[in-house]
Amino acid sequence: MRSLAPGIKLITSFSRDSWYRFFILILTFVFYTTYHLSRKPISIVKSQLHRNCSNVIHPADLNITDNDTWCDWAPFDKNNYQNLFGVLDNCFLVAYAIGMFFSGMFGERLPLRYYLSSGMILSGLFTVLFGLGFYWQIHSLWYYCLVQALNGLVQTTGWPAVVACVGNWFGKGKRGFIMGIWNSHTSVGNILGSLIAGVYVSSSWGLSFIVPGIIIASAGVICFLFLVEKPEDVNCTLPQHHESVEQEPLLRNSSSNEEIFSTNTSTAVEPEEDHTEAISFCGALRIPGVVEFSLCLLFAKLVSYTFLYWLPLYIANVAHFDPKEAGDLSTLFDVGGIVGGILAGLISDYSGGRATTCCAMLIIAAPMLFLYNKIGQNGLPTTIGMLLWCGALVNGPYALITTAVSADLGTHECLRGNSRALSTVTAIIDGTGSIGAAIGPLLAGLISPTGWNNVFYMLIAADVLAFESIMVYNIEVRGWCGYTTRQRGFKEI
Structure with missing residues (x-):
């Protein structure tokens, strides 16, 4: 009998369930990559909307009435442009x-499927509308604020939906590692968004928004055509979200290739109608750990989103790079975030300590932010190294909380098999974190005129508060000391 080709052997070594899980993982990865890809251009374009016009060569036929701001885009040509960017x-x-x-x-x-695809198509529309302001010569702050607000509203469809979908398909076994890799979509989206926006920022900055808008809208169409919400919809095995003494993982006797996509699955393949009611908002808050991790993410996301929206401008102002170079250099922060997210997930899987992993990375991040502000611009190699380290330490806990931790809490044992809490828990945690994401860039806009040092002091303080939010209520430490969730007064929901 002839031996199969190596490629065919590799393909056939995966089961039907594994291929579906791999397909969903890739699909949701692409979807949320486009969400962040469409958010990033504004940070790149800021340095183009308000420039140092003395360094810009103007056309000979242009009638200049104000030599200081002739090349800026109104209404961001005022001295309070940083505050306007913050708004x-x-x-x-x-x-x-x-x-x-x-x-x-x-x-x-x-x-x-409907919820996610409609959100992406609408987000693409509003992203394009922002870019069309360049071609329509719109100089009203209210127009750009309205488009941004509407875009922010429809982008909330993304995170709860993709986490719920991945949580439906994957069990708890290697969730931290799988989601650590999967969560790199955030950084990949930021990187691609920076690179795409950088191509057009110096010539026609409107395209820096229009192209990402078309991309996310196209992804919405793909979502409508191909997304499978639950394994039972295609007669695949259901994931086992809770460990059981009586039940051994199926993978003990299966190939290693299938392990990562079939961890802790049950043998039941029969589709089953889910009659459990969706959990209430207050019920989700009663799940042990939801409040603690929500507060931690508030401060962690404050730091991460301040870098997301202000890092290119900081690099341009402090290191005197042009807008494209500053945008390209800022992507190193996201490269470090990819590594940090994967390491955080891997370490938390093997240690069993999600909160402890977050605490360790947060406490190291604080002095690293201080060093970056002090020596981060002392030569290109130092800048690259510091950006990678800061990205890993800042985005590692953020990635872990928004993925593996949210999925763990949304399928907590106190829910007694109710799987319909995942999206609500994810939304509560990320929604609380988004409050910090809103506060951080706003504070940076208000503080930066007093000096970038003060901005970094604010970020360091937020990082310490994130550490304390988990440390005061460290569930794992209490568990290691024999202090159970029932002793904390929580009841089964």
């Missing part, structure tokens, strides 16, 4: 934070 960021982030608390409840009650 612009806040319109998106406040709408996102408010909408997120409702988005999770909608996600539990509506088909995820």
Whole structure:
């Protein structure tokens, strides 16, 4: 008998269930990559909307009435442009934070495929409308604020939906590692968004928004055509979300290739109608750990989103790079975030300590932020190294909480098999974090005129508060000391 080709052997070594899980993982990865890809251009374009016009060569036929601001884009040609940028960021982030608390409840009650695809198409529309302001010569702050607010509102469809979908397909066994890799979509989206926006920022900055808008809208169409919400919809095995003494993982006797996509699955393949009711908002808050991790994410996301929206401008102002170079260099922060997210997930899987992993990375991040501000611009190699380290330490806990931790809490044992809490829990945690994401860039806009040092002191303080939010209520330490959740007064929901 002839031996099969190596490629065919590899393909056939995976089961049908494994291929579906791999397909869903890739699909949701692409979807949320496009969400962040469409958010990033505003941070790149800021340095183009308000420039140092003395360094810009103007056309000979242009009648210049103000030599200081002739090349700027009104209304951002004023001295308070940093405050205006902060307001612009806040319109998106406040709408996102408010909408997120409702988005999770909608996600539990509506088909995820329709909910996610409509959100991406609408987000693409509003992103394009922002870019069209360049071609329509719109100089009204209200127009850009309105478009940003509407975009922030529809982008809340993304995170609860994709986490719920991945949580439906994957069990708890290697969730931290799988989601650590999967969560790199955030950084990949930021990187691609920076690179795409950088291509057009110096010539026609409107395209820096229009191209990402078309991309996310196209992804919405793909979502409508291909997304499978639950394994039972295609007769695949259901994931086992809770460890059981009586039940051994199926993978003990299966190939290692299938392990990562079939961890802790049950043998039941029969589709089953889910008659459990979606959990209430207050019921989700009673799940042990939801409040603690929500507060931690508030401060962690404050730091991460301040870098997301202000790092290119900081690099341009302090290191005197042009807008494209500053945008390209800022992507190193997201490269470090990819590594940090994967390491956080891997360490938490093997240690069994999600909160402890977050605490360790947060406490190291504080002095690293201080060093970056002091020596981060002392030569290109130092800048690259510091950006990678800061990205890993800042985004590692953020990635872990928004993925593996949210999925763990949304399938907590106190829910007694009710799987319809995942989207609501994810929305509560990320919605609380989004409050910090709204506060951070706004504070940066208000503080930066007094000096970038003060901005970094604010970020360090937020990082310490994130550490303390978990440390005061460290569930794992209490568990290691024999202090159970029942002793904390929680009841089964």
